[in-house]
């Protein structure tokens with residue numbers, strides 16, 4: 001398994017709309033394993049393929065917080081079938097928006113249809129943290145980041161901060 005580089009905002013690739021996967025084959029399974037490894041390494045609980053630069057509709061999640069009880073989930077071509085009107089609020093962060101957090105409201109329950117790691121069609125009723133995570137990750141597939149839900153001012157402040165951090169990281173003298 002390979003740990004991949006996670007792209008961070010601002011980056012145009014993160015704004016791409018990801019394409020549906022036609023067939024869950026070896027290549028996709030290797031990608032999913034790499035994504036999972038990358039996510040664990042970065043101490044995240046969810047990752048979309050576009051965050052490692054691959055515009056495919058693939059998500060990995062693991063919301064089990066215990067270190068020794070991993071329970072990875074894989075979602076290929078996920079579609080939300082039904083959303084609850086009731087909202088729940090979590091303070092969200094994102095591996096592509098490092099060190100920034102904000103309270104975001106999302107439907108508290110949703111039903112997701114998807115293909116699993118083996119390409120089998122599944123349907124899952126989710127609520128709470130899992131529902132929020134899936135919706136956050138599915139936004140990535142549309143090129144949407146959680147900061148897009150904030151006010152223009154808040155969002156531009158965050159992007160400015162991230163750009164500055166990036167400048168620092170990229171600047172080398174050799």
Ligand code: NI
Nearest residue numbers: 093094095096
């Ligand atoms: Ni994210």
